[in-house]
Structure formats: C-alpha cells, structure tokens
Amino acid sequence: MHVSIIYYLENFKSIRIFGTGHIYIQKKRQKLFIIDHRMPNYRFIKMLLDVFASLVLLLSSNVLMVASSEVPVQIARVVGNAFLENELTFINWEGGFQYGPAIVVDGLYEALEILDDETKSSWENQLSAILNHYFEVNNENTIPCNQTCPYGKCLKFRSCAFDILNTKMPLSDSIFRNVGDLMNLFPIGYLRRYDLNNKLYASDLELAKITVNKYILPFPLRTFDGTFSREGGFNNKDEEIYYDDSNNEDGKIAPFLWADDQFMGLTLMARLSTTATPTITDEQRLQMVSFISKMQLRFIKHIYDHDHDGLIYHGTFLNENMKKYSCCKWGRANGWGAMSHMEVLKSLEQFPNHPDRSKILQSYQTFIDSMLKFQDEITGRWRQVINETSTYLETSVTAMMVTAMATGIKMKWLVSKENSIYNYTDVTLKAWHGLLTQIEKNGTVNNVCMGTGIQANFTQYNERGTDYWQSSPGGVGTVLRAAVAMKKMLEKS
Secondary structure: OOOEEEEOOOOOOEEEEEOOOEEEEEEOOEEEEEEEOOOOOHHHHHHHHHHHHHHHHHHOOOOOOOOOOOHHHHHHHHHHHHHHOOHHHHHOOOOOOOHHHHHHHHHHHHHHHHOOHHHHHHHHHHHHHHHHHOOOOOOOOEEOOOOOOOOOOOOOEEOHHHHHHOOOOOOOOHHHOOOOOOOOOOHHHHHHHHHHOOOOOHHHHHHHHHHHHHHHOOOOOEOOOOOEOEOOOOOOOOOOOOOOOOEEOOEEEOOEEEOHHHHHHHHHHHHHHOOOOOOOOHHHHHHHHHHHHHHHHHHHHHHEOOOOOOOEOOEEEEEOOEEEEOOOOEHHHHHHHHHHHHHHHHHHOOOOOOOOHHHHHHHHHHHHHHHHOOOOOOOOOEEOEOOOOOOOEEHHHHHHHHHHHHHHHHOOOOOOOOOOOOOHHHHHHHHHHHHHOOEOOOOOEOOOOOOOOOOOOHHHHHOOOOOHHHHHHHHHHHHHHHHHHHHHHHHHO
C-alpha cells in the first residue's frame, strides 16, 4: 500500500515523508532540508527524520495526518467546505457565470461520489441553491446576464441560465465572444445535477442542449479550417497582430487559437453525448462525438509543439499562409490540453471503433510522456511555464495532470510495460504527493495562478498572482477532481 503522511505545523508549512525516493521539509517555497535517495547514508538519515517527524506529531496540536486510503476523501471534504463556507468567493468570480465557477461546481458535484451521506446532502443543497440563482431574474439577487461585472465587485448572480433557457440572449452578444470563458462552459454544472438526481431537473438538460445547439456548434469565430478561435491574441506591444474581420458563410475569420478552448469549448458537448436520456438519439450522440474529436485533432495539429518538446503553446496565430506561436507554454494551458484529451476520450468510449479514437488516444499518451519530462524531480509538480525552471511551481496544472493520469490508469489508457519510460502509477503518486503540500489544514489551496491572457514573455507569466481570492475557483475545482480521480485509481489498484 502506498502511504503518505502530511504534518501541518505552526512553524512549518509541511513536512513530507513518503516512499517515492525523496523527503523534504518545506516552508512556503523555501526548502529547509532535502534528502534524496541517491545521497550517502540515505537510509540512516531517513530513519532519523522518521523519528523526528513522529516526535513532532506527538507534540504538536496543529496536525493533520492522512494516509493514502483516506487522503482523497479528507482533502475533498476540507477543500470543498472551505469554499462553500464563503458564497461570495463564488459570486465574485466576475458574477459567477463563467469558467472558474464552472470548474469548481463540476468538482464539487464529482466529489459527491466519494463523500459520506451527511456531507453529500449538505453540499447538494448548497449547490442547488447556487445554481438556482441563475434561473432567477429581476430580483434583488440577480443582475442581467450581459451586464458588465468587474472582478471582485459582484455581489449578485447573473440571470444567464434564465436567458439561455428562454433564448433571450443573441449569439452576437459580447458575452459569447469566447467559446468557453464565459457562459458556454458553465452548464456542465447543471448537467451534473441532472445526471445525479434521477433526471428531476429537466430544465438543466434543456439548458445544456440549447447552449450546445445555439451557441457552441454555430460559434462564429473560427480559423480558416473551422477551429474555435478568438478575437484577440498575444499580449505583445512590439508586434500587434489583428484578426482578419472578413466575412464568410461560417462567420468571422479570427486566427487566434487559445489552448484553453480545447477544454472550454468541447467539454459540455462531450458530457452531453454521454447523458442518459431518450431525448438524445444514438445518431445525435455520434454526431457530437465526431464533432469534438475532429475539433480536438485540429487543436493538436495547430498548438502542440510536435517538432521539439511536445508541449502546448498558450496560443497560436494561424491563417492559411502563416503560423506564429505565443512565447510560452503556460502551465494551465497544458493542463487544459490534458483534461480535454481525457474528456474527449471518455465520450469516445461509447464508440470504441470510431476512426478518431486511436489518434486521440495516441496523442494523449504522447502528451502525458512529454509532460512527464518536465515534472519537478523533487516536488512532483509542474511549473507556471512548463519548460522554464525559473518560474514557480503551479498547483492547478499539477492537479489537472493528476486527474488526467489517474483517470488514464483507471481506464487503461496508460499502461506501464517493461519497456515503458515511466511507471505511471509512481509518477502519478509523486504528483499527488506534491499537490498535497499545497493544501493547508483550513482547505486553502496555494500557488494557483489567477486567470491570465497570453503574455509576451515568461517573466510576465511568473508575475501573475496566486492570491486565493482571485484564483480559488480554478484551484478548488481542479483539486477536487484530482482527489476523486486518485480515490478511484487507488481503489482499483
């Protein structure tokens, strides 16, 4: 059995002792002591540290100790409770109705699978109350869906679910200028509620179907080959590149590709394709799966660095005659890629002979191996800019990689063989152990990058803040999904 012990102390952020070849004590980002298995007298020093840690455990009153069989459940509970205790954290994410809350609502619902009945009941009630606010309109708790809502100043919910369900929001509205950042990803939470409640919430299913059919499938901003795109791109004052606003029958040609849109633009449709309901035919499911698999393959073609390290650029400028990459391989952009592969592969499970399945599976396996080349040897985590060692170790990409790898092991997409470069179970556990060091006893998740546009250089990425208030939705959601994925992987093993 794999065992991990975490000690949270008054004076140290964490002491980590586990059997993956290294031991370290950490205070903030400064390593106070490191011992590697390759060092002389490793076993003796490890024994002394074990004794020390045991004594600390006995003497300290501020301690959280978890073993691997309990880690995912305890982590999910403490992280989720911390977030739900402050409803304003949810609302203040620019009014709530966009990708940050979508990620955390999705994670909270998924975590219900591993929690006790009492916690499940409490969370379900809170989540339904939050989701129901967006169906309300013209009352003291809501503002119009398209109303400008500056970050950190929103104390009300947007009426977006109501407007979508009642088709009051035109496709041309500015809120839809990104395929997933704003409202198009958010219905994954409603679809979760529909799936988990014996189909009692018919409006939730309709919300998801309308969003897919009215706003995602006809989304007007595309590259020349039909890939989801955006109006804006690089944050580079030295070279301004503007989108081509020429019109064609499919809409505006906008050659800026963002890695984020793999996950944000495809996940709702992937989930809808697997939803159990007679209102979606097998033919419609196949059409949705074929659409997202083709779109995923286009992203793989355009924004993955196939010629060098296999990583994902945050963005690409693309037209028929030119391709220009953004400066950097941002951590969470690569996390989006890992998660998108996972979501599309899950949807393809219902069509195992689909011609695109083997291509996407191979891409997923190749990408995981590419990312593992940059896994931090000491901590098991990944950096804010994946291939730039001077940038900080970032939590959300690590959580996304844990989720994607643990799911891959469970689904047998990742299988360690005698000639394999990596033991996938070991590297996933190493990443999980590293992730745990970023979770405080009170449920705060540290070192999650706030949302960011495409920056001009790695220094600008490294300067993006990690304040919990600004980054909590993305961090909480990804950690919760990582906990569930680890629980399922460990149970299977």
